[in-house]
């Protein structure tokens with residue numbers, strides 16, 4: 196069956212009687228491929244029938260499907276002629292794990308961050324209607340994505356389509372899961388709605404539905420005939436959406452392909468904004484993923500037979516994430532004012548261990564990074580010491596909350612900027628390469644960049660015992676470096692440290708680029724140089740005294756960062772040197788003004804010229820003659 200699917204719309208050739216078989220084959224294909232490459236499995240297993248039904252009803256590339264986050268778009272990719280791409284899924288120069296218009300004209304919009312789909316789809320629909328075309332536009336968002344504020348901003352704005360008699364379809368794929376168990380009032384509301392009997396109805400059939408309810412149905416229907424809304428209020432789920440002016444249909448079984456097709460076909464005919472609530476099972480069809488949907492949300496290569504992850508390539512030491520979460524949890528034992536906050540990523544940030552120890556001081560606010568920071572500001576204003584862990588890329592959303600809610604009031608909180616630097620396989624939407632730029636611009640904010648696990652521990656301890664104001668500590672995805680751990684000196688605000696004293700050339704590798712920077716130092720020693728190696732430790736405030744001390748005996752000062760150069764660490768160091776009339780050469784190595792695609796961190800560093808060999812060659816050219 197799946198062999199017949201090689202181009203967009205090929206699924207229309209499949210007969211209804213064969214949907215189950217096709218779904219089975221798609222699940223097998225997902226398992227065979229993702230178990231080898233790693234990727235987002237559970238969400239895609241849960242979206243098989245939903246995506247098949249959408250592809251049966253829509254015409255690609257004319258009609259447009261906007262995925263929220265986009266991690267659940269693998270089936271869409273299979274059905275639009277990209278089966279072969281799965282051999283290189285999320286690999287360098289291979290197929291992306293998210294929708295990408297540059298990869299296929301069947302991908303309506305790129306995505307990777309949550310809760311954006313309705314807003315984007317509304318924009319596409321607005322353009323369609325102003326241009327007078329007639330394509331069908333559909334947003335697919337999960338129940339987790341519906342905990343993100345942007346979804347409500349868009350729903351609020353979408354409501355006007357009813358009186359304008361304009362089409363937009365939103366599919367709410369409700370599997371009760373974000374990455375972990377979904378949280379919050381909306382999740383509770385959906386639980387209540389899900390508990391109602393399956394309800395597929397369109398305007399005007401409410402009484403008919405009521406009459407079917409034995410005994411109480413008829414009198415209620417008669418008694419309430421006067422006000423349809425009252426009837427709906429009592430029996431029709433999704434009243435919240437209806438009250439907003441959005442037609443709600445559901446909840447319906449998200450694994451019943453014929454029912455989904457019929458529902459979508461009818462929805463396509465309506466000239467109004469519609470939300471169709473489908474109920475699915477995350478990880479459906481693979482028992483290990485059904486049992487542990489959080490573990491199989493984003494998974495490395497694993498054995499299909501046992502469900503066990505294949506041996507990881509990492510050195511096996513603790514990750515920076517482990518060290519951050521363990522340190523916060525340890526400190527919380529002695530300080531009851533410490534709280535922990537995550538935005539729907541308790542496992543990814545490691546804070547699930549804080550929750551186990553201090554459930555009353557742990558808060559998962561849903562996919563709501565802006566709220567997470569404002570929430571921390573409120574707690575800090577009352578003397579608590581919140582520690583929020585947010586991935587660098589997702590923290591971009593909370594720039595104003597850090598500035599407006601936390602920094603102006605110099606409120607004391609720790610922000611663990613996890614996944615800082617290149618993350619690799621998740622690509623452009625997830626690389627944590629902007630945090631130095633966006634955080635450094637905010638007054639009263641402290642920005643720290645540890646070079647190894649022990650320094651991260653010391654910086655977290657400094658922040659939660661001595662620090663003041665909003666303090667960000669940035670750390671990479673993966674195993675913590677142990678380089679220079681035995682040369683650690685106490686953390687003093689705004690003070691860096693000199694790891695190797697030399698002359699001529701000064702190297703300033705920031706944070707997790709120290710491993711590459713130290714290798715450059717060794718390469719240069721082999722070339723007859725004796726470079727000075729500096730651990731900057733603080734991006735904000737910079738150690739101006741240390742930087743100026745390099746001016747005397749060094750004719751080349753090189754900064755290195757795994758972040759964009761614009762507004763980065765290097766530019767700030769250069770500014771200080773310029774202010775003090777440094778006469779030598781300053782060079783900043785980092786990421787030019789660009790986004791960075793998916794691949795391994797090693798491959799991406801090489802491509803960007805921030806690996807040790809590339810940096811060594813650059814420095815040898817800049818210094819010219821030997822030492």
Ligand SMILES: Cc1ncc(C[n+]2csc(CCOP(=O)(O)OP(=O)(O)O)c2C)c(N)n1
Nearest residue numbers: 238307308309337338339340372373374539
């Ligand atoms: C702004 C933002 N925060 C966090 C994430 C990380 N993230 C990716 S998928 C996901 C859960 C999404 O849950 P849901 O929308 O229900 O989709 P499901 O995986 O259940 O199909 C989260 C938190 C993200 N992509 N974007």
Ligand SMILES: CC(=O)[C@@H](O)[C@H](O)COP(=O)(O)O
Nearest residue numbers: 264266307493543614621672
């Ligand atoms: C799709 C998404 O945004 C998350 O699943 C993200 O991919 C998790 O990244 P880590 O694997 O680094 O936790």
Ligand SMILES: [Mg+2]
Nearest residue numbers: 337338339372
């Ligand atoms: Mg979900």
